[in-house]
Amino acid sequence: MRIEQDIKLDFKDVLIRPKRSTLVSRSGVDISRDFVFPHSSRKYHGIPIIASNMDTVGTFEMADALARESLSCALHKHYGDDALLSFFAERPELPPVFYSMGITPPDYDKFVRIMEKANGSINYVCVDVANGYTRAFIRFIHKLRSAFPEITLMAGNVVTGEMTEELILDGVDIVKVGIGPGSVCTTRKVAGVGYPQLSAIIECADAAHGLRGLICADGGCTCPGDLAKAFGAGADFVMLGGMFAGHNECASEIVEIGGVRKMRFYGMSSREAMARYAGGVADYRAAEGKEVLLDYRGAVIDTVREILGGVRSACTYVGALRLKELSKRTTFVRVSQQTNDIFGTRGN
Numbered sequence: 001m002r003i004e005q006d007i008k009l010d011f012k013d014v015l016i017r018p019k020r021s022t023l024v025s026r027s028g029v030d031i032s033r034d035f036v037f038p039h040s041s042r043k044y045h046g047i048p049i050i051a052s053n054m055d056t057v058g059t060f061e062m063a064d065a066l067a068r069e070s071l072s073c074a075l076h077k078h079y080g081d082d083a084l085l086s087f088f089a090e091r092p093e094l095p096p097v098f099y100s101m102g103i104t105p106p107d108y109d110k111f112v113r114i115m116e117k118a119n120g121s122i123n124y125v126c127v128d129v130a131n132g133y134t135r136a137f138i139r140f141i142h143k144l145r146s147a148f149p150e151i152t153l154m155a156g157n158v159v160t161g162e163m164t165e166e167l168i169l170d171g172v173d174i175v176k177v178g179i180g181p182g183s184v185c186t187t188r189k190v191a192g193v194g195y196p197q198l199s200a201i202i203e204c205a206d207a208a209h210g211l212r213g214l215i216c217a218d219g220g221c222t223c224p225g226d227l228a229k230a231f232g233a234g235a236d237f238v239m240l241g242g243m244f245a246g247h248n249e250c251a252s253e254i255v256e257i258g259g260v261r262k263m264r265f266y267g268m269s270s271r272e273a274m275a276r277y278a279g280g281v282a283d284y285r286a287a288e289g290k291e292v293l294l295d296y297r298g299a300v301i302d303t304v305r306e307i308l309g310g311v312r313s314a315c316t317y318v319g320a321l322r323l324k325e326l327s328k329r330t331t332f333v334r335v336s337q338q339t340n341d342i343f344g345t346r347g348n
Contacts, residue, residue, distance in 0.1 A: 008199040010181070011226045014332040021319030026312040031323040032070065035236065037173040038212045039145070040152040042123065046070045046095045048323075049227070049307065050216065052241035053077065053100040053128055056265055060087050061249040065300050067094045069308070074098035074126045074154075074239065077107070081114055088121040098126040098154060103140040115148065127155040128176070130187070133163060138170060145171030157218055159195035161207030168213035174237060175213060177204045181220030183242035184265060184290050198233055198332075205234030205327075224310020231311065231323060232330030241265075243303065246294035254296050261296035 023029065035044040051062050053074035060083075063073035075084070077100040084099065091097070099114075099122050101107045115122060127144065129137050132155070141155055156176025158164060164175045180187040180194030188194040197220035208215045216237035217230040223243075230238050244250070245265040252263045297303060311323070318329040 008196040009332075009334070010196040011198055011220055011222075011229050012335075013196070014198060014229065014334055016228060016232055016314060016318060017331045017333045018317040019319050019329060019331070021316060023316045023319060023321060026309065026316050029312040029315045029321065029323075031308060031311050031315070033236070033323055035214060037152045037214070038168065039171050039173050040123075040150060042152050044096065044152075046072065047308070048072075048237040050074055050096075050098070050237055050239045051244045052218070052239050053098065053126055054241050054245075056250045056252045056263075057241055057244050058100065059249060059251050061251075062244065062247075062300065063087075063094065063097045064091075065249045066304065067091075067097075069301070069304050070095055071304065072096045072098070072124075072237075074100050074128075077101050077128070081110065081117075084114055085117055085121075088118060096124045096152070098124045100126045100128055103127065103129055103137055108140070108143070111144075112147070123150070124152045125154070126176070127153065128157075130157065130179070132156045132158040132167070132176075138166070141167065141170050141172060154216060156216070159200040159204065161203045164204040164207040164213070164215065165211060168208055168211045173214060174216050175204060175208055176216045176218045176239070177201055177235075178217060178219035178239075182218075183222065184292055185219065186290055198229060201230055201233040201235050205236070208236075209234070224307045225314070227307060228311050228314030228326070229332075231326050232314070232318075232332070234327045240307075242294075243307065244300060246297040247300040247303065248298060249300050255293070257293065262293040263296050265292055265294050 031047055032045060033048045047070045049071045051057050051066055051073040053076050055076040055078055058074050058076040066073050072095050075097060101111050152173050153171060154174035154176055155167060155172045157178050159177060159179050167175050177200050178197055181197040201217045204215050214236040216239050217235035218239040221227050221240055221243060227238050246263045250263060254261050254263055315326055320326045320329045
């Protein structure tokens with residue numbers, strides 16, 4: 001047993017310090033990014049925010065809605081072959097839409113089967129596991145990259161620099177960073193495992209960028225300011241689940257409780273998800289997610305504009321003309337727990 005004494009921080013523990021700026025208006029801020037992925041060599045241009053591949057959020061409808069604003073979506077992995085093939089074939093010009101998969105033999109077989117029929121229409125893949133530190137995960141990444149060298153590959157989740165470096169060297173273009181920070185994830189309570197998300201982003205971004213790789217901050221954002229902090233900490237992409245939940249484009253029915261319309265949202269390791277896709281929680285494990293009821297929010301476009309407005313505003317406060325410059329101009333100021341309590345940020 002050992003204890004790391006270095007201080008680790010979450011979004012709630014810091015604020016971004018303002019700096020002098022020559023920007024006249026938020027409208028002048030460019031929040032798009034351009035990347036060349038290190039392994040696929042594919043070029044990317046867009047706003048680097050991705051809807052999570054949770055089954056209520058990572059839907060075809062969400063992908064279409066976000067594409068209109070140059071955002072991306074990671075589809076959930078429970079769509080059937082025909083539905084996926086039809087979707088990708090009909091939308092060749094969309095911003096990146098990620099095909100999502102696990103690491104089981106049926107996951108791989110399904111992907112091979114679909115790719116044989118896809119005629120090059122699937123270019124972005126997200127390999128998603130709760131624990132990116134297993135040998136089985138690394139072996140799967142090797143197998144997938146070897147078989148499909150042309151795909152742009154996002155994979156995770158991890159929270160440490162050394163594992164980020166290993167994944168990039170093993171063929172991952174975008175490392176997904178985050179264990180336990182999600183609003184409906186209970187891993188930190190159930191397993192006692194995790195890592196404060198802001199520090200994870202800082203450390204993993206530093207490791208990835210040294211190898212020309214990229215990271216995606218996955219989880220923990222509950223308001224636009226958290227996205228600004230994630231980008232300021234060095235995240236290349238940010239993935240959102242809860243902030244995109246509760247909208248028309250989500251795969252969840254609207255229920256009325258006490259005259260208020262609500263939509264269900266649950267973690268993919270929750271009892272609800274495992275009952276739907278795995279026949280229940282296996283005897284050897286515990287659920288590491290929960291279900292919540294969110295207020296119905298209407299069309300996702302209003303939330304998207306609020307998020308983008310917040311990120312633009314953060315850029316103006318530090319004088320960043322482009323999103324790319326935000327991390328270079330960000331200075332974080334640590335705040336006390338008393339400050340968090342006063343401003344209601346305890347729940348981040």
